[in-house]
């Protein structure tokens with residue numbers, strides 16, 4: 001079964017989810033795109049080659065990205081610019097990102113920055129990429145000061161999630177992807193949590209329909225959220241897109257501290273437990289909801305504690321989070337299940353106590 005989720009932003013596009021949906025690529029590539037650059041992760045070279053078969057009559061340039069976060073560097077970005085320049089890529093040409101979130105974030109930023117913006121398509125091949133990174137147009141790279149600190153909002157013209165590509169995805173990556181799925185459950189659609197909790201082993205089976213269903217429902221949460229607030233301005237007074245950053249303030253600081261050896265999903269899993277503790281200590285949620293964070297994330301094998309850094313080290317990382325305004329840290333917290341809000345400038349004592357609670 002092929003499922004479709006519409007992302008109703010100013011330039012609407014579709015996310016296609018199904019088995020063997022690569023043939024849909026042809027309809028996404030504009031006729032005037034004479035050249036197509038496919039930037040892909042190493043393990044999915046076969047997927048990139050398969051996509052190239054669906055581009056008859058176009059000049060196809062395959063660019064292999066360094067693995068994982070090593071793709072999200074200014075050096076590799078510059079390498080991609082050089083390649084596009086050598087091949088004469090013009091504004092009517094196209095970039096396709098194929099791989100996990102790291103590869104599609106980088107490919108998207110290549111597309112956003114080349115000639116100040118060319119069209120791009122994402123073909124995510126991890127659960128995390130499908131449910132989150134490939135949709136919504138946040139693109140970028142990491143720099144020494146922190147994760148995703150340089151980038152642009154640049155939306156894809158289409159997203160192809162071919163579930164068949166997940167067959168060889170390591171279990172650790174599947175678990176990491178479920179962190180963003182569970183995040184969607186806590187911030188917006190609690191039925192996701194019910195289903196993960198009922199049969200966690202099915203949620204971790206790439207051949208099971210439940211995973212396809214959870215991925216589609218997670219994409220629906222993301223699509224709805226970005227459609228309301230693409231550029232994360234919260235202009236209508238609601239939390240808007242920042243809700244999707246649940247667990248990321250501490251999560252990104254941990255990733256950076258660990259030099260990106262932890263999976264993104266693992267780090268934000270700890271980050272979600274941290275903000276649950278913070279919300280509880282700020283009188284917003286009860287202990288049972290905090291316990292549900294630990295239980296649900298634990299059921300799919302995600303970490304819920306971390307003691308690899310001092311509070312001070314992580315605090316300095318958190319200060320460069322994009323939600324920070326001036327000297328004020330801002331966290332996405334819940335005030336009830338599926339009801340996210342911002343907690344601005346919590347006392348350092350409360351932060352420290354919440355940190356102690358996740359230190360394991």
Ligand SMILES: NC(=O)c1ccc[n+]([C@@H]2O[C@H](COP(=O)([O-])OP(=O)(O)OC[C@H]3O[C@@H](n4cnc5c(N)ncnc54)[C@H](O)[C@@H]3O)[C@@H](O)[C@H]2O)c1
Nearest residue numbers: 041043068100101102125126128132133138165168169264
């Ligand atoms: N732009 C966004 O909105 C957004 C949202 C969430 C996460 N992200 C970013 O996404 C990144 C994390 O993404 P990720 O978890 O997909 O990690 P990743 O891109 O590092 O991929 C994980 C690993 O799986 C490999 N891989 C990819 N597809 C495979 C397949 N089908 N079979 C076997 N191996 C495969 C990759 O080569 C890599 O080694 C982070 O950089 C995070 O910041 C961005």
Ligand SMILES: O=C(O)C(=O)C[C@@H](O)[C@H](O)[C@H](O)COP(=O)(O)O
Nearest residue numbers: 132136138147148241244245248322
């Ligand atoms: O799409 C969003 O908005 C998100 O916050 C989704 C996150 O899961 C994702 O990791 C994103 O890259 C984080 O964005 P950042 O702005 O904190 O870098």
Ligand SMILES: [Zn+2]
Nearest residue numbers: 132180248268
């Ligand atoms: Zn994330």
